[in-house]
Amino acid sequence: MPAASPWWTPDVHADRRGFLLGRNRIQAALRGFFAARDFVEVDTATLQVSPGNEAHLHAFATSAINHDGSTAPLYLHTSPEFACKKLLAAGEERIACFAHVYRNRERGPLHHPEFTMLEWYRAGENYETLMADCAAILALAAETGGAKQLTYRDRQADPFAEPERITVAEAFDRFAGIDLLASIDRTGDTDRDRLADALRSAGLRVAEDDTWADLFSRVIVEKVEPNLGHGRATILYEYPIAEAALARPTRHDPRVAERFELYACGVELANAFGELTDPTEQRRRFQMEMTEKTRVYGETYPLDEDFLAALAIMPQASGSALGFDRLVMLATGAPRIDHVIWAPVAETDPHDGGRA
Template identity: 75%
Template sequence: MTRTNSKPSAWWSSHVHADRRPFLIGRNKIRAALANDFAVHDFIEVDCASLQTSPGNEAHLHAFGTQAISTDGRSVPLYLHTSPEFACKKLLAAGEKRIVCFAHVYRNRERGPLHHPEFTMVEWYRVEETYESLMRDCARVLALAAETSGTKTFRFRGMEADPFLEPERLSVADAFRHYAKIDLLATIDINGQTDRDALAAALSANGIRSAEDDSWADLFSRVLVERIEPHLGQGRATILDRYPVSEAALARPAADDPRVAERFELYACGVELANAFGELTDADEQKRRFMEEMAEKARIYGETYPIDEDFLAALRLMPQASGIALGFDRLAMLATGATRIDQVLWTPVAETCT
């Protein structure tokens, strides 16, 4: 008898698990290979607590909140971290030089083929080293993941990338000029302030829609998503470099142009894999940027998150460093040939929970 309108089988159904198991075993092998490689390169693996006083202060990141009950019965708000970044930087302030963290992180309002409310992020930091050193790390990580999985080509949604080729390096300004015919830097002044109307006019001239209430950041994101990202990581990985300083709240400005920052993102097959910074260590400037981000969050979503003053205090002691966050599950997807993130998660969060 044929069943109709039946629910999809749960991930723990034996036949579903049997289909997913090769991807999961592949994930484990890549995790072990990366951990060994970081150890060979003198990184200390650290384990950061998931519960934090602040989940981060980026306008479009959404956290899971909870309450801790103190021994005297007081209720204290805590959050599951969206990244181990604050904790890792406190460790740098404490004196660590090279650290790596394989962290479970939590982001609300995220679900899809490439998004999951709980996922694994690999973050690593190099003290007194430039963010170009992280670019070399990225090339090594891609090749190692592919070699471990026995694959020569990453494939996703009709795109292919050779993980053994050195990634191309493309500035955001050049990407806007090449793929959208927009002079992005002409809409940013020497102090990093953005001109919303100038960017809106540039979008209109190139047939890209916009709305009256779109901010400069909204317009920037639309061009990036619609015109640029679909081309990134085709043939080889792409390092999209030198983001506008207004789009890099945790990165220091570039030495040669204060309009842009030492921030890059790594793409393969159109998939964003990593986000890297030459880290900002000016605590006063960092607080100002956090407050701007929370004002934007309040405007759009009607909520804010607390600022971790302990983190700002640590930042005053933190040496110059570069750091990167890589979505490990997405890397495992590309390396094993999976098409959805839940295929490389041992125990996915139930759909009904999100």
């Protein structure tokens, strides 16, 4: 089959241009949204000493060459989160950031190795406030894009309707018939075998080397996510502590955390936390994540010691990360993420010397 024409050919660009102009309008509207609420827009550095410490996120690595010729490892960040939280520690109270972020091993209709993350943080405010922010952002993006419905493939969601709210435990029960919390004790420790038995009873595959986290993810991907964000957006909240490395526990149940994700049309759009500010606990969780990364992928990333030090003086806060390109896709009806990125990263062919 002949190769597809590059994005920069006039005919391909003409097909994409309406989506791209919609992107610009939506970005301008969101900048106005945050400015009207007294947020300061910040611009964070892309190069960081740590790209993030979640087991299944993969970074692009590089190195800095010092004046004496020595080198030091650096990474393109997977999120501006560490830098934004340092700014909260510095005294900022409401900040928003449109950041180009980089994730390796990710490419497809909803994934691109370089994409735009919209992150915003509220010091001294709870994560329920971010749920209201997300609902308002969906409505504003649709209104600006001229869409009465958010669409992706054959799915639609009303962006002006109040999002459905469902806990992760409720979703496991409703969509898989599984009692998730029965596999988690009051310390947050998980019982792999108990969850495995529940998956088998629900007719789901269980492998001998599956961890509790593997089993949790299988239920989310196969049973829960396909049912979210139909007709209206869904807020899936109160993730298990083991699946919320940067979030604080809820006050009413130490097994679950102040974490939610926003879905529309079956697409994950945002991930939000009531932020963990205990540096000792954060270090412990990061070390657990990096142990898992080493087990699964044979690699690890360093911890950002400045970030952990900043947590000690960071105020209580809540923060959200939203995939801006995905939001634009749903609000403009674009079929793929690269249709709403002005200059997509070329996909290289290993058999032609790297030429796209």
